[in-house]
Amino acid sequence: MYSLARELLFKLSPETAHELSIDLIGAGGRLGLNGLLTKAPARVPVSVMGLEFPNPVGLAAGLDKNGDAIDGFAQLGFGFIEIGTVTPRAQPGNPKPRLFRLPEAEAVINRMGFNNLGVDHLLARVQAAKYNGVLGINIGKNFDTPVERAVDDYLACLEKVYPHASYVTVNVSSPNTPGLRSLQFGDSLKELLEALRRRQEDLTEEYGRRVPLAIKIAPDMSDEETALVASALLNADMDAVIATNTTLGREGVDGLAHADEAGGLSGAPVRDKSTHIVRVLASELAGRLPIIAVGGITDGRHAAEKIAAGASLVQIYSGFIYKGPALIREAVDAIAALRK
Ligand SMILES: Cc1cc2nc3c(=O)[nH]c(=O)nc-3n(C[C@H](O)[C@H](O)[C@H](O)COP(=O)(O)O)c2cc1C
Numbered sequence: 001m002y003s004l005a006r007e008l009l010f011k012l013s014p015e016t017a018h019e020l021s022i023d024l025i026g027a028g029g030r031l032g033l034n035g036l037l038t039k040a041p042a043r044v045p046v047s048v049m050g051l052e053f054p055n056p057v058g059l060a061a062g063l064d065k066n067g068d069a070i071d072g073f074a075q076l077g078f079g080f081i082e083i084g085t086v087t088p089r090a091q092p093g094n095p096k097p098r099l100f101r102l103p104e105a106e107a108v109i110n111r112m113g114f115n116n117l118g119v120d121h122l123l124a125r126v127q128a129a130k131y132n133g134v135l136g137i138n139i140g141k142n143f144d145t146p147v148e149r150a151v152d153d154y155l156a157c158l159e160k161v162y163p164h165a166s167y168v169t170v171n172v173s174s175p176n177t178p179g180l181r182s183l184q185f186g187d188s189l190k191e192l193l194e195a196l197r198r199r200q201e202d203l204t205e206e207y208g209r210r211v212p213l214a215i216k217i218a219p220d221m222s223d224e225e226t227a228l229v230a231s232a233l234l235n236a237d238m239d240a241v242i243a244t245n246t247t248l249g250r251e252g253v254d255g256l257a258h259a260d261e262a263g264g265l266s267g268a269p270v271r272d273k274s275t276h277i278v279r280v281l282a283s284e285l286a287g288r289l290p291i292i293a294v295g296g297i298t299d300g301r302h303a304a305e306k307i308a309a310g311a312s313l314v315q316i317y318s319g320f321i322y323k324g325p326a327l328i329r330e331a332v333d334a335i336a337a338l339r340k
Pocket residue numbers: 060061062063065084085099108110112114138171174216244245246266267268270294295296297315316317318319
């Protein structure tokens with residue numbers, strides 16, 4: 001059934017197709033219809049970061065940036081939903097076109113630039129949703145906030161989303177906000193993590209609940225850099241790491257239409273790079289911090305591969321565009337088969 005929808009959607013510009021999909025999934029969710037579109041995935045419960053997940057396959061950040069279709073995505077069978085990236089203030093993002101399909105490679109290039117309606121809009125959407133499963137809220141900084149002041153934006157978002165999130169993801173790995181990725185390294189990372197942890201402790205006291213903090217990192221790192229990130233996360237006592245965001249590399253798309261567009265590449269071409277980061281993290285972290293793996297899952301096998309590499313949970317984005325909701329169940333089944 002999705003192949004027909006995909007044929008129609010792929011006739012539209014990628015961003016129009018994206019907006020229409022969010023509208024349809026959101027409307028289906030409000031009417032409680034989306035469960036009819038696809039067979040529900042098996043229950044494969046898992047406990048991570050102190051949270052209970054009905055299955056380990058989640059929606060990655062960036063598909064529902066404003067939280068407009070939370071119930072709709074949940075009804076498709078995701079074990080958890082991550083919304084955002086949200087910034088303190090609404091911002092338009094980069095000029096269009098900024099989203100490109102590379103179907104021959106099951107890939108996407110985007111330079112959206114955190115287009116979003118701001119944290120207050122997102123929270124209104126969260127409050128309007130009926131969903132009571134695991135909800136991650138992914139936070140970032142506004143384009144015009146200097147990177148030296150980035151911590152203020154993350155703290156402002158953390159304070160607002162804290163009482164409404166199951167976990168909060170700190171996105172320091174989008175390639176489309178200049179300077180953002182520098183926050184993944186050295187003193188900048190250490191200072192950011194310390195500030196977030198201090199605020200998390202205050203908020204834990206205020207709300208009587210510790211909301212876990214996850215850091216989302218890029219795939220474009222050497223093993224040495226990945227090891228440094230791992231030790232910084234352990235030192236700061238973070239709750240999880242999400243690996244990975246999109247890549248600036250262009251391996252696997254050479255010569256294809258749109259391959260030279262600026263932005264982050266996702267889908268099949270980022271898969272191995274991303275799984276490699278998961279392996280390095282798993283060996284450095286040795287079970288002390290859970291890993292959420294994302295990048296290039298386009299069929300069930302790849303989801304199982306991420307778990308075998310050391311992840312506790314997976315997320316999908318580009319694979320959902322190419323394969324539709326059936327990919328969720330396929331990924332859940334492949335992961336369940338690992339347990340047998
Ligand atoms: C169009 C688009 C927008 C994205 N926006 C965000 C975002 O706002 N925040 C974020 O953390 N990741 C964002 N991502 C990255 C995805 O969450 C994911 O990490 C990446 O695409 C790799 O997974 P995939 O190969 O399954 O797509 C975006 C990806 C795409 C394709």
